[in-house]
Amino acid sequence: MIQAINDSETKYKLKLFIAGNEPNSVQAVKNVKSILDNRIKDKYSLKVIDILNDFQSAIDNGVLVTPMLIITQPQPETTIVGTMSDIEKLKAALRIK
């Protein structure tokens, strides 16, 4: 589990579900972290969950495909699946420029 939490001024809350070290998951972690660190550094909390170790979380969150990013904050909740190779889509979901 990788965690990057900045308690003060946390405007963005994200959960990224991955499946071990499969290429798509590795790619997604890399892409997400790069965007977040570039744009909203210190303003987000990202929880990366490996469903191979925690299938109950996958059930609870309805994670059928990986990688899957759930943006719980800001509302409304948004779900993005895939390697996040399309930076524009992620930026749109986070409502950042």
Next chain:
Amino acid sequence: MENTNKISSNKLPKVPTRISGLDEILLGGIPENRTTIVSGGPGCGKSILGIESLYKNALQGNPGIYVTFEEQAEAVRLNALTMGWDLAELEKKNLLFIMEANLNPKTVISGDFSLQGFFAIIEGKAKAMNCNFIVIDAVDILLRMYNDFHRERSEYYSLHDWFTTRKITAIMTVKSTKDSDQSSRYEFLDFMADCVIHLDQRVKEQISTRRIRVTKYRGSNFGRNEYPYVISERGLSIVPISTTGLRHRPLGKVVSSGNKRLDAILGGGYRRSSCVLIAGITGAGKTTLANTFIHGVCKNDEKVLYIGFEESEEAIVTNMLSPGIDLRPAIESKKLKFLTALPESMGSEEHLIRAIHNINEFKPGHIIIDAISACERMGSKQTAFEYLIRIINYCKENDITCIMLNQTTKSMDIHQISGMEISSMVDSAIFLGMVEVGGEMNRMILVLKSRGLAHSNQYREYLITNNGIEIMDVYVGEGGVLTGAARQEQESKEAALKRMREHQIMQKQHELNHKEAAKKAKIAALQSEIDSFKAELDALMEEEKIWHHGRDIRGQLRGKVKDDILDKKIGGSF
């Protein structure tokens, strides 16, 4: 499941679906640790097939997982409850898990993804529950997210591989459409899967019918026909009779038709677990004859199920009072049960399965179908034929006598008695005809067939009296069969002629006796004449003998003396 490892050399291990009739078609069940595809259009019961199989296996202690991509878990539970399946109860016992796999429709897709999440959930849950039976309902919804047919196809294969390597017995439901473009698109699924079951719903002449067909089963034989099925309040029911034609029991013992004279004509009565056809025009007395039988067997504590398509129970009971048959005691003592419905009210499979459910529950020794001619109204001649052939088969396999009534349109046409091409299944056939002779209609009965019994081949007249059916003596005369008043007339004529013939014979006999006596006397006289001649001759011959004898003596006496003297003279001189 422990028996996974016990792979015998010639038998593919199978998991029973425990759905009525389906395991018979699959010769045991779906292939263990392999993928079975169930395809069909909307509303034909793909999901029910999956749920029912999971539910019934879970009841036996075999846990299962149901993954639905279309419905809410709560809706699945509620739907199952309408069939009497309490899924929540099994979920509590950890024998069933309903996985609601609904992806948020607003989900944004950005780049490539895989089904790992899905696999992880199933693997984790399956391990936790010690389960290897999974039903995946409408997985196409998930896979369409790829929006790329080639990718979709490869994911189906990876799903299939995943199940195979994990030794999971899976049922995947897939939508099939009439659209040829779409259907060819999913054709590969039929090639991929180890077992393919097609469900089909069609409407023909305003009546909907459902058919199930297994199109593929790797490593196993299966029933290859289309079988009718219904979705009833008890789930899916299939009657795969076409696979079972060889399990007929031999005809049983004789059971009385309820009428002694008819028994005699039939060669003893009906045979148990046989198929009896009673045909005739309306008003010929078919129902009366059938109820005569019912009345008789119910008295002997045997059960009868009456499947009626023409009259209500009340109408039959009331009508039968007129020929003196009171069915009420049999109904009250629960020996007789009526199952009436209009043929048009439902499809033939529903009629069939309703009948079979009732047979299974009521366990009758005999059933009556009144009348098979009405069955055509279930749809077509073909559906009626299928309905009847399955009922007859079911009865023959379960030692039940099946008495079918058939209304013919012509009063004396014995060739159209069955009209449903089921004649070869019929063991006994009774034809009730009506003939007009000398201005009156007379009823005639003929036993056309009575398998395994020596029966009469003659027409007989019968009456429907206050005491039921009365069969008259057979009339065998020069002018053929006659009935009614004409018959009586002919009978008296015949009697007079017979008396005359008898008289003539007696006369001739007398004459002969006389002549014989006279001749005998003559012979005696001649004989005595001969005897007296003979006696005379004998006497004469005796006299003649005596005379000759006397002459010899005399001669001797004379001659001897002379010779003696001569001898002495000659001898004395030398």
